[in-house]
Amino acid sequence: MTESQLLSNILAKMDSAKFKAAGYQMIEYSAQYMETLSKRDPLPQVVPGWLQKVMPNEAPKAPEPWEVIMNDFEKVAMEGMGMPYMYVISLDLTMF
Secondary structure (H helix, E strand, O other), X not given: OOXXXXXXXXOOOXXXXXXXXXXXXXXXXXXXXXXXXXXXXXXXXXXXXXXXXXXXXXXXXXXXXHHHHHXXXXXXXXXXXXXXXXXXXXXXXXXX
């Protein structure tokens, strides 16, 4: 199996069942966020320029698995999130 074929197998498109599961996971994440607001810092503990340091230099060349996206969301996007703001995250149909 070539590297390209292996990559295609790993990063296969999201079917409808996986899309639904990812949507439910995001809903659960959002609900948990709202339930734990009182335990969160009111202001993000970041400094100007922090996001540029944690972002890759280029966008991914192929779709990434949902688990990678959620991990990035938690470790990158939520790191800079203060309360009480919860930005609406929508699952774009382009992932489908």
